[in-house]
Amino acid sequence: MTAPLWITGLGIAAAGTTGIPAFEAVLRSGRSAIAPVAGPGPLRRAALLPEAAFAPPCPVPRGATRAARSAVTAAAEAWRQAGLTDPSDVALVLAGHNLALAETGETLLAQQHRLSFAPPRHATQVWDSHPLGVVAAALGLAGPGLVAGAHFASGLAALAQASLLLRAGEACAALVVAPCIGLSPLEWHAFANLGALDPSVLDPTVLAPGAGPEAPRYQPFAPGGAGLVPGEAAAALVIETAAHARARGAGPLARLGAVRVVLSGRAGPEPDAATEARAMRMVLAAAGLAPDAIGYVNAHATGTPAGDRAEAEAIRTVFGGGPGAPVVNATKAITGHTLMAAGLVGTVATVLQLRGGFLHANPALDAEDGDAGPGGRDTMLRHRESGLPHFGGLRLAGRATAPLAAEAALCNAFGFDGLHGSALILRAET
Numbered sequence: 001m002t003a004p005l006w007i008t009g010l011g012i013a014a015a016g017t018t019g020i021p022a023f024e025a026v027l028r029s030g031r032s033a034i035a036p037v038a039g040p041g042p043l044r045r046a047a048l049l050p051e052a053a054f055a056p057p058c059p060v061p062r063g064a065t066r067a068a069r070s071a072v073t074a075a076a077e078a079w080r081q082a083g084l085t086d087p088s089d090v091a092l093v094l095a096g097h098n099l100a101l102a103e104t105g106e107t108l109l110a111q112q113h114r115l116s117f118a119p120p121r122h123a124t125q126v127w128d129s130h131p132l133g134v135v136a137a138a139l140g141l142a143g144p145g146l147v148a149g150a151h152f153a154s155g156l157a158a159l160a161q162a163s164l165l166l167r168a169g170e171a172c173a174a175l176v177v178a179p180c181i182g183l184s185p186l187e188w189h190a191f192a193n194l195g196a197l198d199p200s201v202l203d204p205t206v207l208a209p210g211a212g213p214e215a216p217r218y219q220p221f222a223p224g225g226a227g228l229v230p231g232e233a234a235a236a237l238v239i240e241t242a243a244h245a246r247a248r249g250a251g252p253l254a255r256l257g258a259v260r261v262v263l264s265g266r267a268g269p270e271p272d273a274a275t276e277a278r279a280m281r282m283v284l285a286a287a288g289l290a291p292d293a294i295g296y297v298n299a300h301a302t303g304t305p306a307g308d309r310a311e312a313e314a315i316r317t318v319f320g321g322g323p324g325a326p327v328v329n330a331t332k333a334i335t336g337h338t339l340m341a342a343g344l345v346g347t348v349a350t351v352l353q354l355r356g357g358f359l360h361a362n363p364a365l366d367a368e369d370g371d372a373g374p375g376g377r378d379t380m381l382r383h384r385e386s387g388l389p390h391f392g393g394l395r396l397a398g399r400a401t402a403p404l405a406a407e408a409a410l411c412n413a414f415g416f417d418g419l420h421g422s423a424l425i426l427r428a429e430t
Contacts, residue, residue, distance in 0.1 A: 001288030004255035004426055005166060006245045008173075009082030009238030011074035012348050013053035013180070014231065015335045019077060024352045028401050030361030032334050034218055034229055036206050042185040044206040045198070047231035047336035049180060060138050063121050067099045068134035070234035071179035075135050082238035083250055084173060087140045091171035094132040095158035095178035096340030097149030100125060105184025131179045143171050151415025152300070153261055154178065155235070155343025156423050160259045162239055172244035178341035180234040191228075194269065196304055198227040219364030220301030220330040221308050221396060228302045231336020235344035237351075254351040257287035257408065257424035264418035271310035275420045277317040280410055283424040284318075287408075291319050294326045294424075295406025296359065298350045300414045301330035302337055311412065312394055321393035326406070329362050329397040343413030347423055350411045354427045359404040362397045 012019070015026045016033035026033065033047035049070070056072035064072070071094070084090060104126055111118050124130060128147045136145060144165055150157035155178045162174035183191075191197040198218065200206055218229040239256055260282040264275035284291060297319075299311055319325045331349045332338070338345045353359060406427075413421045 002167070002258060002286055003242065004257050004287070005163060005239045006242050006252035007237055007254045007256055007351060008240055008245055008250050008252060009078035009080070010253060010348050010351060011077030011081070011236035012234070012345065013049050013070060013073055014233035014235065014338060014345050016047055016050065018050060018053045018073065020081070020352070023348070024356065026334060027349060027352060027360040028358055030334070030363045030399070030401050032217065032363055033231065034336050042188050042202055043230065044203055045201045045229060049232040053180065053234065056138065058138050060134055063125065064134045065100060065103055065125050065130060067179040067181060068131040071131045071135050071177045072138045074234040074236040075139060075175055075177045078175065078236035078238050079139055084238065088142050089172050090141055091144040091162060091165045091174040092132065092136055092141045093145070093158045093162040093174060093176045094128065094135070094147045095154040095176065095344055096181055097128050097147065097154065099128050099131060099179055099181050099340070101184050101187055102182030105186060135177055141175070150261055150419045150421065151417060152339060152342050153413040153415040153419045153421035154340040155345070155347065156259055156411070156413045156421030157261045159237070159239070159256070159343070159347065159423060160261050160421070163256065163259055166239065166241055173238060173240040175236060175238055176344065177236045178234060178344040180232045181340045196227050196269065198229050198303065201229055217364035218303055218336070219333050219362060220299065220303040221312065221362065221394065222365055225303040225305050225308060227304050228337040231332070231338045233335055233338035233341045233345050235341050235348050237344065237347060252428040254354055254428050255426040257289070257426045258283040259421070259423040260286065261419060261421040264420065267417045269416045271307045271414065272418065272420070273310040273313040273317065275418065276311055276314035276412070276414060279420040279422040280314065280318045280412070283410065283422045287424045289408060289424070292324055293408050294319065294410055296350070296353065296404060296409040297326045297328045298346045298409065298411040299328050299330050300342070300412040301332055303332065307414070311414070316393045325395050327359060327395045327397055329360055331360070333363055334360065343411070343421060343423070346411045346413060347425065350409050350425050353404055354406060354409055354425060357404055359397050359402045361399050361401050363399055365396065365399055
């Protein structure tokens with residue numbers, strides 16, 4: 001059993017908002033930020049960020065990319081909330097990889113007939129070290145630094161690496177940051193052809209007047225799931241050893257009991273319920289807790305039928321069914337799928353719910369899909385017409401925000417190529 005680390009700062013831009021107060025208000029409202037998109041890019045349905053998310057409150061180096069600027073916005077908020085003053089012993093861990101795909105695609109299209117005139121800045125901006133360096137420059141960080149990539153589990157991989165640095169004594173505090181990643185049209189269409197993207201995301205008729213019925217609402221674990229709907233987000237956390245925080249008079253917002261990212265031993269996009277369950281059991285063991293200590297699970301829950309079915313099976317395997325099982329919700333129903341930032345966005349949402357004593361809604365569940373009212377209930381999701389596989393035995397949050405009295409929660413994040421992460425979050429000691 002390892003001693004919990006303290007979470008002392010949070011920062012976020014997600015669900016169409018910037019800042020922790022605005023994000024918490026959206027979570028409490030249960031309002032989805034997903035909306036039709038009009039613009040030059042390929043997306044026609046997504047949860048986009050306001051321009052304020054890319055205008056950080058502190059100076060950034062000239063030429064900082066959109067991803068780097070969003071990272072500074074989230075990092076600066078977490079830094080301020082934590083009240084850190086000495087950047088020399090603070091580690092910086094950046095979550096994600098292939099963060100410049102959108103810029104690379106745009107640059108290639110613009111320069112394809114004149115590559116000899118490629119802009120020199122591209123040679124520095126294309127690397128994942130670019131946002132890392134921009135955040136370090138903006139905040140004056142001079143401690144250990146690294147980039148942690150694990151596909152959609154990158155946020156938890158970065159949190160795990162930061163934890164290792166603190167436990168090894170390499171730093172006393174760590175700033176973990178996930179930038180807002182942009183994909184090029186190539187990646188979005190590849191996701192669609194893989195069957196992982198909701199077809200409405202790239203459908204130009206979504207914006208056409210009188211084009212037909214409204215696109216179905218995005219709700220993981222609901223019948224008829226057609227794939228992910230994207231959302232832009234950047235998120236940040238500050239974690240510290242308890243001794244370091246106490247010495248400077250800081251208190252915890254919540255505690256990080258354990259975080260693990262494990263492999264299933266295979267490549268490809270297919271989910272693996274057995275490894276998902278193993279990741280959850282590993283964090284329980286590391287924190288010295290039994291399954292019945294967990295009152296809430298923030299699920300990875302992408303809205304893909306195979307992925308949601310596997311995660312439902314994994315949660316049932318670890319926690320069983322019945323009234324003692326933890327209640328489950330899906331933050332992506334509100335934020336959209338935030339890709340490499342998803343693990344940190346889910347962790348921030350988990351901390352806010354534990355600290356605030358509320359459970360955000362699964363806003364698009366129909367009553368027969370398991371709208372359980374204030375406390376959730378055991379349910380078998382069913383859809384008479386679809387014939388899709390059922391998700392059974394989960395205590396799903398209903399369509400309205402409800403009280404939450406949990407002392408401990410899990411946050412899951414799973415990626416392609418067998419990457420499976422889970423973090424165990426504890427309420428702050430009272």
